[in-house]
């Protein structure tokens with residue numbers, strides 16, 4: 369749905385404190401997790417987000433009912449702030465991510481995995497916003513993300529599904545390279 373700037377970024381106010389409180393609870397328990405294990409699982413959650421981002425965009429945003437309609441609006445008006453309301457993100461995060469992670473890994477490491485995923489998600493929201501609203505410095509990470517995502521918008525909706533990283537587009541053969549003829553013309 370189309371949102372105000374505050375609404376669009378309210379997840380950045382809501383998610384970090386929730387993750388922080390859960391992390392403090394984990395480390396203040398009678399049997400706190402080993403910091404290294406916690407960090408490795410957090411990192412795994414972060415990497416898992418990049419794959420989830422790819423799958424969500426490729427499969428759900430472009431093919432699922434309702435979601436594909438919302439995503440179509442983003443493709444038509446890329447600068448409109450279309451996102452998920454923060455309350456819905458929190459509910460989805462608790463039901464679909466945190467609860468299964470707590471069941472599978474226990475509270476401590478489940479929180480680490482969820483924290484990694486949530487960090488990746490917020491990074492994605494920020495990078496996606498920047499690709500449509502900022503003019504990043506040439507050859508910077510955000511510049512490459514902007515070029516990559518512009519190819520998804522303007523060259524083909526069948527590739528460059530990754531916003532934060534090109535990794536999974538390369539793994540699954542959906543990377544749209546800079547040498548595509550229309551892109552050269554557009555430069």
Ligand SMILES: [Zn+2]
Pocket residue numbers: 442446496500517521
């Ligand atoms: Zn976009």
Ligand SMILES: [Zn+2]
Pocket residue numbers: 425429430439443520525
């Ligand atoms: Zn798309």
